[in-house]
């Protein structure tokens with residue numbers, strides 16, 4: 001190990017979403033990154049099978065992004081975003097709305113996916129009130145959904161471990177059923193055939209609560225954190241139609257699916273369903289400087305642009321909304337995506353990726369494999385009485401063999417940088433095959 005770069009004491013840092021005591025006994029430290037690879041503290045190259053944490057879509061240390069951040073830090077480190085502005089923030093906003101599906105043409109900047117979620121939910125509530133529908137205060141999420149860790153996102157989220165410690169959360173929230181159905185859809189390539197009717201759950205909730213109490217429905221088009229759960233064919237279309245019928249806003253949380261993960265710039269385009277509010281973060285700045293963005297339809301923005309012109313229209317914002325370094329990083333990111341065609345590269349590689357991941361089908365413990373664009377998951381049979389252990393063992397063994405993957409429950413999730421080459425897809429799945437053969 002390179003002692004000069006390693007901390008002496010791991011105790012003080014309370015690590016997020018980490019088994020702290022286990023980690024600190026056998027730390028996995030990454031010290032540098034370039035392109036498709038991390039370098040671990042012991043000098044080993046580690047193939048990045050999950051784009052950091054679903055965010056480094058253009059790969060690591062990309063020159064345009066690094067240069068943009070460095071130049072911006074020299075030019076202007078910070079500018080207040082309330083009642084002041086800086087030119088690049090407007091340039092970025094104008095550029096971003098050319099990438100989003102038509103109609104989503106205004107953008108509110110945040111610093112993370114969680115903040116995008118809170119912002120989107122607050123916009124939904126305030127919009128309903130602004131158009132004279134103040135009784136619409138209810139928010140509908142979905143079981144197994146992940147919308148970050150703040151109170152609104154935790155409330156509409158549907159992962160029990162993330163919810164159960166935190167009391168009653170937001171009042172007036174309900175949940176659709178999850179769409180994952182191994183009994184009917186195991187080993188689907190792309191969207192599963194069965195389950196569109198699960199969107200009718202929304203009709204059930206409308207019948208229960210009455211549409212006049214419901215402001216918005218929030219879903220991930222593809223659930224990422226719960227283990228790459230794909231929307232059944234026709235499901236999102238149905239959800240859109242039911243929302244339209246009842247005046248309910250549809251929010252897509254595209255924090256993971258945005259910026260090319262599914263082979264199109266956004267899942268909304270991949271699936272041909274446009275939400276009213278679209279939430280992003282992660283890939284917007286290639287993970288380099290924290291950033292998020294909430295896109296809304298013109299009607300929503302316009303509904304706020306009423307009243308005296310000297311009045312603030314929306315009492316919401318962050319000290320670091322449109323932070324100059326994040327904006328510069330995002331502009332560098334968009335340049336890189338555009339120059340290398342990365343926002344659609346997932347489509348070109350999708351078949352190769354699908355063949356590669358489904359080739360693991362006959363390995364021990366594998367009960368499902370699913371894929372879309374450049375994302376995929378391998379679900380393992382849990383060890384009786386020890387859920388999560390099997391996949392976590394694979395994660396540890398894979399890291400030893402030079403592959404970084406993500407696990408959630410007993411699901412291995414893969415989402416490499418979109419610059420991945422076919423030879424690296426081969427390397428990734430060869431390593432994973434070797435790993436899965438060794439674990440109990």
Ligand SMILES: Cc1ncc(COP(=O)(O)O)c(C=O)c1O
Nearest residue numbers: 112113114146147148253255256
């Ligand atoms: C769909 C979705 N929404 C929100 C978030 C929260 O993002 P952040 O961790 O940047 O707050 C995530 C993070 O993985 C996510 O996958």
